[in-house]
Amino acid sequence: MTAAGLDSARAEAAGMAALIERAEADLAVAEEPARFAAALEAGAPDDPRPHGPARA
Amino acid sequence: MTDWTLAGLADAIRARKISPLEATREYLSRIERLDGRIRAFITVDAARALDRARALERDAMAGRWHGPLHGVPLAHKDLFRVAPLPTSCGTKTAEYFVAEQDATAVTRLVEAGALTLGKLNMAELAMGPYGDNAHHGDVQNPWRFGHVSGGSSSGSGAAVAAGLAAGALGTDTGGSIRLPAACCGIAGLKPTYGRVSRAGGMPLSWSMDHIGPMARTVRDVALLLDAMAGADPEDATASARPVDDYAGALDRPIRGLRVGVADNYYFDGVAPEVAEAVRGMGAVLERLGARVEPLRLPDPQVIHDVAGIVARAESAVVHTRILRERPHELQPAVRARLAVGERVSAHDYLQALRLRARLAREFIREVFTEVDLVLAPATPTPAPSLAEVTVGDGDTIAARMGRFSRLTRPWNGLGLPVLAIPCGFSAGGLPIGAQLAGRPFDEATVLRAGHAYEEATDWHRRRPALG
Numbered sequence: 001m002t003a004a005g006l007d008s009a010r011a012e013a014a015g016m017a018a019l020i021e022r023a024e025a026d027l028a029v030a031e032e033p034a035r036f037a038a039a040l041e042a043g044a045p046d047d048p049r050p051h052g053p054a055r056a
Numbered sequence: 057m058t059d060w061t062l063a064g065l066a067d068a069i070r071a072r073k074i075s076p077l078e079a080t081r082e083y084l085s086r087i088e089r090l091d092g093r094i095r096a097f098i099t100v101d102a103a104r105a106l107d108r109a110r111a112l113e114r115d116a117m118a119g120r121w122h123g124p125l126h127g128v129p130l131a132h133k134d135l136f137r138v139a140p141l142p143t144s145c146g147t148k149t150a151e152y153f154v155a156e157q158d159a160t161a162v163t164r165l166v167e168a169g170a171l172t173l174g175k176l177n178m179a180e181l182a183m184g185p186y187g188d189n190a191h192h193g194d195v196q197n198p199w200r201f202g203h204v205s206g207g208s209s210s211g212s213g214a215a216v217a218a219g220l221a222a223g224a225l226g227t228d229t230g231g232s233i234r235l236p237a238a239c240c241g242i243a244g245l246k247p248t249y250g251r252v253s254r255a256g257g258m259p260l261s262w263s264m265d266h267i268g269p270m271a272r273t274v275r276d277v278a279l280l281l282d283a284m285a286g287a288d289p290e291d292a293t294a295s296a297r298p299v300d301d302y303a304g305a306l307d308r309p310i311r312g313l314r315v316g317v318a319d320n321y322y323f324d325g326v327a328p329e330v331a332e333a334v335r336g337m338g339a340v341l342e343r344l345g346a347r348v349e350p351l352r353l354p355d356p357q358v359i360h361d362v363a364g365i366v367a368r369a370e371s372a373v374v375h376t377r378i379l380r381e382r383p384h385e386l387q388p389a390v391r392a393r394l395a396v397g398e399r400v401s402a403h404d405y406l407q408a409l410r411l412r413a414r415l416a417r418e419f420i421r422e423v424f425t426e427v428d429l430v431l432a433p434a435t436p437t438p439a440p441s442l443a444e445v446t447v448g449d450g451d452t453i454a455a456r457m458g459r460f461s462r463l464t465r466p467w468n469g470l471g472l473p474v475l476a477i478p479c480g481f482s483a484g485g486l487p488i489g490a491q492l493a494g495r496p497f498d499e500a501t502v503l504r505a506g507h508a509y510e511e512a513t514d515w516h517r518r519r520p521a522l523g
Contacts, residue, residue, distance in 0.1 A: 008451045009392065013399035013400055013401075017404050019365070020404045020407045024407045027410055027414065032413065033263075033406075035417065036409070036413040036471065039416045040420075040472075043424065044496045045497070045498050
């Protein structure tokens with residue numbers, strides 16, 4: 001990777017870090033990545049059929 | 057026959073109007089005639105496809121039907137393991153990806169009676185929204201050669217649009233099913249995260265990767281999803297939630313469905329003819345009885361950026377060997393994008409994953425109390441020319457790539473089901489695509505609305521003039 005390419009990658013990563021710094025301030029301690037899958041399951045339409053390990 | 061829809065072909069085979077062997081020969085003949093120019097395939101597996109077609113024909117004659125896809129010729133992006141074929145993932149290395157078992161999604165399609173014509177071209181490592189590929193040739197847009205097919209599932213989009221396969225599998229980490237579907241004028245579905253097993257497919261970003269179907273119509277896509285959705289012990293992220301009858305639910309009316317037309321972000325900087333076509337789709341849905349109104353969404357830029365951080369970090373980890381040991385083999389823009397991922401800190405990556413959970417929860421709560429579906433453009437412009445997207449250094453190209461996928465990436469962060477379908481054509485004769493997004497695991501409603509729109513319009517019936 002060229003020096004210019006490295007500078008560019010560093011600059012983009014720094015931009016990402018700044019975004020996180022702005023957004024993380026009010027993240028609840030309880031927040032964790034697994035709550036993403038839980039949000040999808042909770043947001044799904046109601047389905048009265050039982051969930052099982054095999055394909056339905 | 058290669059102009060037919062997948063559903064039409066499956067029906068014709070079932071009615072014995074055409075045999076699996078005849079269908080397979082027709083597709084192979086068309087591939088031989090056209091693919092030298094389109095470059096949709098990396099590997100054509102003619103001998104095995106014909107063997108399988110003969111076996112399916114014998115079974116059909118004996119009344120042994122394998123399933124709703126009996127005898128239907130498909131092809132799949134070259135990042136799925138389909139033994140004994142090599143899996144290049146669009147790289148220079150023929151056997152780049154090795155897995156213990158065939159891709160679950162492909163296996164399920166085969167169990168439903170489909171056969172595999174071969175493996176399809178793609179952006180290198182699935183990292184690119186255009187479909188250019190220095191190793192396997194730039195995939196051409198069947199509507200106009202010299203223009204991009206969209207990517208990264210470029211071969212999938214072009215093969216279906218050109219009638220080289222009745223349907224195809226693609227993957228979508230930032231738009232890679234929906235972008236080629238939009239550019240090539242076909243239907244493509246990014247299902248809910250966890251709806252389709254990712255086992256046996258090359259990971260790019262395990263938190264953002266989705267596998268989904270691409271085909272001529274929404275009914276075709278629903279048939280493919282019916283066959284491949286559901287839990288899988290080989291993929292812990294595959295949901296155990298029961299699978300709907302997607303094709304069976306298509307014909308229910310959409311009267312009363314609430315459709316929000318994205319009022320922020322999604323129309324910013326979008327070409328006027330794209331905006332007009334997508335808003336026109338909203339008007340058609342309204343005429344069909346849906347309640348269509350503008351809807352302000354929680355700022356999509358935030359989830360777009362969060363998804364980008366996660367995808368960059370994970371992809372750099374997955375592909376660290378080629379990046380460190382053979383970087384010269386990678387296209388400059390792919391190398392540039394992976395290099396950014398190497399510089400994302402563990403702190404930022406983990407915070408991005410925590411933020412994603414909150415953003416998804418808030419989006420689902422705020423948006424889906426107001427509407428059932430969200431309508432938005434799929435691409436900011438119709439397919440640009442290959443010449444204009446490949447000019448410049450790696451960083452310039454990478455930045456341009458990011459702009460082209462800015463309308464699709466937020467949905468990967470949210471994990472929601474999104475259908476891309478054609479909603480018009482540009483003045484230059486290129487397809488225009490719209491996105492319809494729905495509640496998690498509510499693919500049935502997304503597909504139903506898309507099907508109703510198709511029934512009221514004829515964009516999906518148009519075919520590129522390829523001879």
